[in-house]
Amino acid sequence: MDFAEIKALDHRYVLQTYGRNDLAIDHGKGATLYDTEGKAYIDFTAGIGVCSLGYANEAWARAIYDQAMKLGHISNLFYAQPYALLASKLVPAAGMAGAFFSNSGAEANEGMIKTARKWSHDHYGPDRSTIITLNRSFHGRTVTTLRATGQDKYHKNFYPFPDGFRHAEANDMDSLLSVAGDDVCAVMLELIQGEGGVNPLNADYVRQVADLCAQRDWLLLIDEVQTGIGRTGTLFCYQQFGVTPDIVSFAKGIAGGLPFGGFLTGEKCRDTLRAGDHGSTFGGNPMASAAGCVVMDTLTPDFLAGVREKGETLRRRIAAIPSPYIAGVRGMGLMVGVGIQNAAHTELRDRLMAAGLLTTCAGPDTIRLLPPLVITDEELERGIQIMEKTLQ
Ligand SMILES: *Cc1c(COP(=O)(O)O)cnc(C)c1O
Numbered sequence: 001m002d003f004a005e006i007k008a009l010d011h012r013y014v015l016q017t018y019g020r021n022d023l024a025i026d027h028g029k030g031a032t033l034y035d036t037e038g039k040a041y042i043d044f045t046a047g048i049g050v051c052s053l054g055y056a057n058e059a060w061a062r063a064i065y066d067q068a069m070k071l072g073h074i075s076n077l078f079y080a081q082p083y084a085l086l087a088s089k090l091v092p093a094a095g096m097a098g099a100f101f102s103n104s105g106a107e108a109n110e111g112m113i114k115t116a117r118k119w120s121h122d123h124y125g126p127d128r129s130t131i132i133t134l135n136r137s138f139h140g141r142t143v144t145t146l147r148a149t150g151q152d153k154y155h156k157n158f159y160p161f162p163d164g165f166r167h168a169e170a171n172d173m174d175s176l177l178s179v180a181g182d183d184v185c186a187v188m189l190e191l192i193q194g195e196g197g198v199n200p201l202n203a204d205y206v207r208q209v210a211d212l213c214a215q216r217d218w219l220l221l222i223d224e225v226q227t228g229i230g231r232t233g234t235l236f237c238y239q240q241f242g243v244t245p246d247i248v249s250f251a252k253g254i255a256g257g258l259p260f261g262g263f264l265t266g267e268k269c270r271d272t273l274r275a276g277d278h279g280s281t282f283g284g285n286p287m288a289s290a291a292g293c294v295v296m297d298t299l300t301p302d303f304l305a306g307v308r309e310k311g312e313t314l315r316r317r318i319a320a321i322p323s324p325y326i327a328g329v330r331g332m333g334l335m336v337g338v339g340i341q342n343a344a345h346t347e348l349r350d351r352l353m354a355a356g357l358l359t360t361c362a363g364p365d366t367i368r369l370l371p372p373l374v375i376t377d378e379e380l381e382r383g384i385q386i387m388e389k390t391l392q
Contacts (some may be wrong), residue, residue, distance in 0.1 A: 003036045021353060028055025031375035033358065041358045042383040044369040048360060049194070049226050049335070052253040052295055054372035060256050060294045067290035074286060076279060082289030089296040093235050095244060096264035100273070101284030105225035105251035106140025108261035111278055112188070112249045113144065115265060116219045117164075119272045120185035123217075130183045131221070134170045136363070138195035139188070139223055148188060151196065171205045176212070186219040186246075187212075191237045194226035197363020198330050198337020203241055210243040219246040219269070225261065226335065229253035230299045230373050233308035233333030240332065253373070256295045258288040298374075307333045307373050310380055314369065317384045323391040327365075336369040337362060348391065357386040 001009075006024045023035045031054050033043045046052065053060050067082060074080050087099040100115075102108050113131060120128045133139065135150040146154055147161035155161070166184075169175035170193070187209055193199040213220040220243065227237035228250035234240050236248060246268050251261030262283070265272070311333040318338055319329045325348060327339035340348055345361045352359050352367075362368040371380065 001036070006036065021350075021358075023353070030054045030056075031372045031379040039356070041353070041356050042379055042386065044357060044359045044371045044383055046253075046370050046372045047257065049231055049252040049370040051257045052230060052373045053256040053298060054374045057256065057294075057374070059298075060291055063290040063294045064258070064287050067287045071286050073282070075281070076284065080286055082286040082293065083284040086284075086289045086292045086296065089293060091264060093296070094248065094264050095239075096248065097267045097270040099262055099264050100278065101260070101262040101289070102280045103259045103282050103285075103288075104140075104261045105223075105249070106142045106145045106261075107280065107283075108225060108249035108251050108263050109139045109145045109148065109188075109223055110142060112221050112223075112247045112263045113148070114278055115247055115263070115269050115272050116186040116188075116221055118277065119219060119269050122272065124185070128183055128185050130164050130166055130181070131186045131188050132166050132168055132176060132179055132184060133188045134190075134193070135167050136170060136193050136196035136199065137167075137188075137190055137223075138193065139190075140225075170199065171202045173205065173208050173212075176209065180212075180216075184216070184218055186221050188221035188223060190223045190225075190227065191241055192227050192232065192332060192335060194335070194368070195362055197366040198335065198368050199363070200330060200332065201241075206241045206243055213246075221245060222248045224248050225251040227332075229295065230304055230307055231333055231335050231370070232331075233304055233311060235299060235304070237332065254295060255288045255291040258285075258291045260285075260288040260292060303373075310334060310371075310375065310377075311336065314371075314380065314384065318387060321388050321391055325391050331369075334369075334371050334373055334375070338367045338369065340365050340367055352386060352390050355386045355390045357383050357390075 003024050025033050026036045027034050031043050033041045091099050117129045133148045133150055137150040139145040139148040144162055147165050150167045166179040168179050210220055222238050222245035224236050247263055247265045249263040254260050314336055315329045324342050327341040330337040345365055345367050349359050349361055360368045
């Protein structure tokens with residue numbers, strides 16, 4: 001099928017919930033994607049931070065194939081090696097105590113919220129269940145995670161929402177304290193707000209929030225759906241902030257492209273959820289878990305140092321472009337936000353795309369770069385050169 005036919009089918013039969021880029025991707029190799037017309041693009045999107053091992057990764061594809069030929073799915077009513085093996089790789093590396101697997105970021109956050117509420121109910125009774133989240137945050141599209149999301153543009157049309165969330169300004173302890181009450185059980189935050197525009201929180205603020213949580217016996221919930229699994233140059237971003245969450249959620253990058261998410265708890269909430277309290281039919285699917293093991297085996301200390309290095313190169317080179325459009329470069333590792341002025345970010349994204357570089361927009365005025373973590377120096381260089389030419 002050519003692009004026109006694919007687009008016609010999509011418009012005829014698919015709910016038009018996405019503002020799609022005007023091309024159809026056919027296949028990829030490494031960090032390079034090819035559209036249906038055969039044009040090549042350097043990919044600085046990785047499927048929104050998902051394809052950490054790039055495209056057509058042999059070890060990843062073989063692990064999925066081998067697992068599919070052995071056992072493609074089994075319910076969570078049985079033990080199976082891939083789930084246990086992936087958990088054994090993740091939990092110690094994160095310094096946590098236990099894992100639960102689901103299928104997406106929103107679902108991971110739902111599980112994290114449920115665990116926090118149950119922990120609080122067990123210890124303080126049912127009236128202590130409010131969770132404080134931050135303005136400009138993004139926690140997912142289910143009704144509850146939308147409620148947790150601190151961006152009104154996602155709320156309109158979907159009322160009513162469940163109770164039990166309150167929003168505070170990021171990097172502002174006074175704002176947090178002003179919404180704190182006896183009913184609070186947890187604070188939930190992204191260390192770098194991804195969809196909100198790649199806005200890193202101040203390290204001091206994060207440590208103060210962690211201290212406040214410890215003082216008041218609130219749980220610290222960190223949403224690492226986007227920042228986690230090597231994206232920022234460490235397995236989890238909190239490892240660079242010097243704080244340890246009580247629960248951390250993850251999803252996007254964990255299985256390199258198969259749907260997967262979950263959360264890890266520390267000792268405090270290790271036994272909060274008991275048999276029957278939570279579950280997922282597909283969660284921890286053997287093929288996705290096998291893929292997750294390949295991702296985890298790839299994230300060696302050397303590999304993660306390479307992610308930090310490539311990220312520094314990317315930020316340094318972009319910051320040096322003499323451009324009327326660039327208003328600052330933010331981020332950590334290979335999660336980079338380029339602030340845009342004097343033009344719409346969507347227009348510049350389209351121009352970069354025409355020049356052979358795929359990027360995504362985030363927030364009102366940011367171009368977000370999330371290349372596959374395995375991107376080669378040559379691919380990175382080509383992507384940077386396209387930015388230099390297009391944004392001058
Ligand atoms: C993408 C994202 C989510 C939602 O993940 P889905 O898999 O789309 O449900 C939640 N939190 C953060 C920080 C995200 O970046």
